[in-house]
Amino acid sequence: MSVQHGDPLDDVLALAGVTSSLSTALVAGGDWAIDFEPPLAVKFNAVARGSCLLTVDGVPGPIPLAEGDCFLLIQPRAFTLASGPGVPPVPAGPIFSAAASGVAQVGETAGVRVIGGRFDFGDRARELLLDALPPVIHVPAGTAEAQTIRWSLARIDEELGGRPLASTLVTEHLAMIMLIHILRLHVAGGGPGLLAGLADPVVAPALRALHARPERAWTVADLAEVSAVSRSTLAARFRQAMGRGPLDYLTGWRIELAAARLRRGDGTVAAIAHAIGYGSESALSTAFKRVTGSSPRDYRRALATRITAPAGDTA
Known part of the structure; x- marks a missing residue:
């Protein structure tokens, strides 16, 4: 591959x-x-x-x-x-x-x-x-x-x-x-997290692939092929290093990318959804709310409220 x-x-x-x-x-x-x-x-x-x-x-x-x-x-x-x-x-x-x-x-x-x-x-x-x-x-x-x-x-x-x-x-x-x-x-030390994943020779190729193409419909089998190991080995090593499975990590990273684009005002929610691998705005909204607790539109409105608040408002 x-x-x-x-x-x-x-x-x-x-x-x-x-x-x-x-x-x-x-x-x-x-x-x-x-x-x-x-x-x-x-x-x-x-x-x-x-x-x-x-x-x-x-x-x-x-x-x-x-x-x-x-x-x-x-x-x-x-x-x-x-x-x-x-x-x-x-x-x-x-x-x-x-x-x-x-x-x-x-x-x-x-x-x-x-x-x-x-x-x-x-x-x-x-x-x-x-x-x-x-x-x-x-x-x-x-x-x-x-x-x-x-x-x-x-x-x-x-x-x-x-x-x-x-x-x-x-x-x-x-x-x-x-x-x-x-x-x-x-990178060679520390507990679960990105640095531990980058130090693992099995996990690192999968991580790099996910970051290169976050919009792709990855499967564990695809990532195992990238890392040249079995699906069970990839899944176990990824979870040990990162604290969660590869597809959960992909979801989290997609939501981070979506949130960053919302903070920048970069496109509509539908455009952001398609850019990061979701087939529809509603699919992104469901995943975004599950991860962050709010919908993309509510997240964007909250950002706008924070930006336009009076300078003396410390709330």
Whole structure:
């Protein structure tokens, strides 16, 4: 069977609407420790110079960070960066409020330099991708796989230091490169979810086929042929890796695609239905309501209400 191959991770990142931004850098020296409030977005920090210690609420033991190391804080948890154990921490707020020229400083020397930023994801990202990840991902600089991350980190530091033309745009794109490579490194681990599926040599070809042609009337037999295994093997491995069967996954992904098009105002409900593999508007409406709890038309009306609500309305 000749099958086109899509890129599920690329699809999910695009659908999740990921954006990145760099935050104020930190330089520190001597004995120091800083407490950070739980971030509202996915936080990343990288040690451009020196070393420090990371402690995250609910994660056992401190994590030593060497020069070139970086970490992603996936869940909104308080964390501490410190020169070492036993140093009483101070709140991050006043230190970063007093930052000058994009750099916050603690201590009178500058033996440690930490750069950081955030990744903002759309509404659906947590269920599609983030829930399958651990609360914090540490990427040591010494690993061979981290070469591109180290390269991106060095270029970000250069851009932040020199501030050439369009440096903000360049650093945001470099941060996205870091995110993708960190997720690639994590593909081999984790519990049920997209990353686990991409790490499985039986499941991954089926996933790529589903993402390349979501509108096709796939059967388990078709997908088993793509993965060159029996139907029972494909079904069992898919469920083990993804937490649900291949056709249930296809339904869920079609609904994600439909919801994204509804958010963009991209076509009528009938046109969306045909584009993603449903024979009629009513067939899409039935599946959409079963998955999301509302019909496509109600979903679109709710979006319009949210967009036109007064700015001060926090409901």
